[in-house]
Amino acid sequence: MAVAIVRVRDLFAAGMLFAIYSLLSAALFTVLDAGDVALTEAAVGAGISTILVLAVLALARRFEHPTGGHNLLALTVVFITGAVLIYATLDLPEFGQPDNPAQVHVGPHYIENSYTDMGVPNMVAAVLASYRSIDTMGEAFVILTAGIAVFALLSVRPRRRQAGIVPRRPPRNDEEEDEKEADTTGEKDNE
Amino acid sequence: MSDNGILRVVARFLIPLIMLFGLYIQFHGEYSPGGGFQAGVVFAAGWILFALIYGLENALKVISQRAMYVLAAAGVLLYAGVGLLGVLMGGRYLDFYPLLDSPHAAQQFGIITVEFGVGVTVATVVMLIYTMFARRKSEWEAVLKDGDDR
Structure with missing residues (x-):
């Protein structure tokens, strides 16, 4: 798929394949009993990011x-990195062993104490919002920052030159009609 | 897209359900999978579906762009404000125990409030990003039509 x-x-087609990939990941998370992650993956990965990709595609x-030829250096770097990661x-440690570090560190504390500490059945919500509250606040700030960044980039009105159509001569009044036609055909080519 | 009768009818039926499901994920998050992030995204998805079918201008009548800025900041401020409230009432930052007498009720109040803040921020930011991208095309078309080279 990748x-x-x-x-x-x-x-x-690439955007749609990404959406299907996300949906399959969500199914995999559901199989692993990670309902919260599966919900996030389905909503964000398959839903919103696909919509945003489509919104960008409407512009591009x-x-x-x-691209001509192959970049051998890039291929080598990717190959070596992949080999190191596999190594x-x-x-x-083996998947699902009871003495894995993930199972003996803070995990048991959360599992044993989260209900008596706060009376919240969903442990993930308890960990996210209370034990690790400052991390979650950081995530909320990241979201806000992303929104501000998009606003900063896109709130500027586009200039004619950015549209890729540079007028060869300063346009006169009688050429106005011609240019309009050229623009519409250019628009069709884009789509 | 707004002329298609099937889309309009199905969307009219689906959008309330999507938004209701978003609210369910938001406020049922301590009992079942879910929370502020997922709820905000699902809620925004309902709004985006409305914008796709009925047009962005109609969707912006539901919630204006200015309201989005304000709410996006207000959600994060709500989160930080609950944390500060804990400090004011004699605890540590983002410590929920001092908020109410019963420790369980205090934790649940704190968790629901911060998750609501996260949900509001995520929903409005996603709507805002979508609005920005969707409006870009009409802005470009307007510029190409006017031909003003500023």
């Missing part, structure tokens, strides 16, 4: 520029 996303040149061209996974 190979298909990289190979496909049609950006609309649909097909990727073909690192050999040192990880």
Whole structure:
């Protein structure tokens, strides 16, 4: 699937493949009994980010520029990094063992005490909002910052030159009609 | 897209359900999977569906862009304010125990309030980002039509 996303040149198809990938991840999380993560993945990964990708595609061209040749250096770097990561996974403890670090550190404390501490059945909510409250506040600030950044980038009115249509001569009144037509055809090409 | 009868009818039926489900995820988050982030996104998705079907201008009549800025900041401020309230009432920052007498009730009050703050921020920021992108195209078209090179 990831190979298909990289190979496909049609950006609309790539966006849809991303959405399907997210939905499959959400199904995988559900199988692993991680309801909160599955809900987030389905809502954010498959839903909102697909909508945002489509909103951007409405502004950009649909097909990727073909790039000539292969970047051998990039391929080598990616290959070595992947090999190192796979080598690192050999040192990880076996999945689901009771004496894994994840099972003996703070996990048991949360599992044993979260209900008596706050009377909240959903442990994930208890950990997120109360034990790790400052982390969650940081996440909320990250979201706000992202919104402010998009606002800062897109609240400037676009200039004519950014649209990729540079007038060759200063436009006169009698050329106004011609130029309008050229613009509309350019718009169609974009779509 | 607004001319399609099937889309209009199905959307009219679906949008309230999506928003209700968002509210359910928000306020039932301590009992079942969910919380502020998911609820905000689902709620915003309902609004975006409305904007897609009925047009952005109608959707902005429901909640104006100015209200989005205000609410996005207000959600984070609510979160930080609850934390400060704990300090004022003699605890540590984001410590919920001093808020109410019963420790369980205090924790639940704190969790629900901060999750509500997160939900409001996430929902309005997602709506805001969508509005920005959706409006961009019409802005470009307007600029191309006017031909003003500022």
